[in-house]
Amino acid sequence: MASPRRTGSSKQSLTRKPGRRSVLVTGASGGIGRAICRAFAAAGWYVGVHYYRHKVEAAKTLRAVRVTGGTGGLYQADVRESESVGRMIDAFIKKASKPTAFICNAGIAASSLVLRQRDDEWTSIIQTNLTGTFHCLQAMVPPLITQGGGSIVVVGSHAGCHGSTGQAAYASSKAGLMGLVKTAAQEWGPENVRVNLVLPGWHQTGLSEAAMPDDHRWPDHALRRPPAIEEVARTIVHMAQLNDMSGQVWNCDSRDL
Numbered sequence: 001m002a003s004p005r006r007t008g009s010s011k012q013s014l015t016r017k018p019g020r021r022s023v024l025v026t027g028a029s030g031g032i033g034r035a036i037c038r039a040f041a042a043a044g045w046y047v048g049v050h051y052y053r054h055k056v057e058a059a060k061t062l063r064a065v066r067v068t069g070g071t072g073g074l075y076q077a078d079v080r081e082s083e084s085v086g087r088m089i090d091a092f093i094k095k096a097s098k099p100t101a102f103i104c105n106a107g108i109a110a111s112s113l114v115l116r117q118r119d120d121e122w123t124s125i126i127q128t129n130l131t132g133t134f135h136c137l138q139a140m141v142p143p144l145i146t147q148g149g150g151s152i153v154v155v156g157s158h159a160g161c162h163g164s165t166g167q168a169a170y171a172s173s174k175a176g177l178m179g180l181v182k183t184a185a186q187e188w189g190p191e192n193v194r195v196n197l198v199l200p201g202w203h204q205t206g207l208s209e210a211a212m213p214d215d216h217r218w219p220d221h222a223l224r225r226p227p228a229i230e231e232v233a234r235t236i237v238h239m240a241q242l243n244d245m246s247g248q249v250w251n252c253d254s255r256d257l
Contacts, residue, residue, distance in 0.1 A: 022096035023240065024048035024089070026079060026136060027106030029057035032155065032200055032229060036103055037061050039233035040240075041070025048092045050075045050106065079106050079132030082139070089139040101151040101240035102140040104133045107173070111166040122169045129173035130180070137184055141193055149192025151240045154181050156197045156249070161257050178249060185247030194246035196239055200232040201253035220255050227252045 023040050027033045028049040037047045038061075047065045049072055051058035058074055065072045073095055077088035093099060107129040110121050133154060144150035159167050160174030178197060185195040218224045232252045239250060251257055 020046055020097070021100040022046040022048065022092075022098065023101045023103060024050060024075065024092050024096075024099065024140075025103040025105055026050040026077075027104075027155075028061050029054040030061070032232065033105045034061045034064060035229045035233040036105060036236055037072070038064050038068050038070075039230070039237045041065040041068040041072065043237050045070065045100070045237075046096050047072035048075050048096060049073065050077060050088065052076065052078055052106070079135055080127045082135045085132075085135045085139045089143070093143055098147060099140075099143055099150060101153065102136070102144075103153050103155070103236060103240070104136050105155040106132055106136075107155070107170075109167065109170040112168070113166055114168045117168055125169040126173050126176075129170070130176040133177060134180060137180070137195070141184075141188055141191075144193045145188070145191045150194075151242070152184075152193065152195045153236055153239050154195070154197045155236075156181075156199050158199055158201065158253065158255060158257075161199075181249075182247045189246055194242065196242075196245060196247070197249045198232070198236055198239060199249065199251045199253060199257075200229075201227045201255070221253065222255070 021044070023045050025033055025036050025040070025047065028037050029051040037049055040047050047070055049058050049062050049065065051074065055074070055076070062072055062074055075088045075092050077084045079085055108125055110125060112118070112121060137152065140152060144152075154177055156177050157170070157174040159171040160178060163171045181195050181197040188195060218226065235250070235252050239245070249257070
């Protein structure tokens with residue numbers, strides 16, 4: 001008896017396997033985003049790797065996903081534009097079939113004192129970090145509601161709680177995320193959509209370089225060190241799978257809020 005004819009590549013079959021968990025990670029072209037993607041891949045998830053301009057770096061993340069033993073794909077969007085985000089989510093759903101979780105990690109930063117902050121720089125950071133996350137939430141929640149629930153984890157910052165010299169726009173955008181997450185959690189809770197925010201602590205990435213503290217003795221940290229980026233990534237994977245937590249701020253650091 002002849003074996004059934006394959007209708008697609010083995011990779012396509014794998015990504016559409018019934019019940020297979022899938023996640024889309026925005027801002028996945030480097031730093032924390034790449035670590036998050038690798039952690040989900042290690043746990044057996046299909047990983048959507050989002051990028052805006054840095055396709056080469058996003059491709060490196062996708063290779064890291066595959067080296068880890070996972071599968072995934074690249075998805076491009078400008079989170080500042082709602083239509084662009086909508087197209088990305090549509091493409092991800094067609095490829096991944098049934099989304100389980102979304103991780104909102106896309107963000108930018110710039111260093112400038114309040115009195116020297118340029119309007120265009122302020123607007124760009126707020127539009128990307130806060131309004132961009134708003135666009136992502138609006139596009140991500142309908143497919144989760146349709147399938148009976150799911151999880152969204154937003155990556156915040158201690159700067160949103162404490163402020164940070166030279167980081168007014170960044171700190172303001174991250175503070176705004178807390179109100180957005182708590183409101184979305186209340187609105188979508190009856191639909192079993194969980195929305196939480198994680199504070200990853202300090203990590204030496206391209207985004208944090210300008211704001212990284214000079215005092216590496218970390219006197220304000222109980223453990224006198226920031227958390228390992230791999231541990232933060234594993235925490236986010238864990239958060240994405242929690243069924244009974246929503247509207248919460250999860251601190252990965254040993255620094256008080």
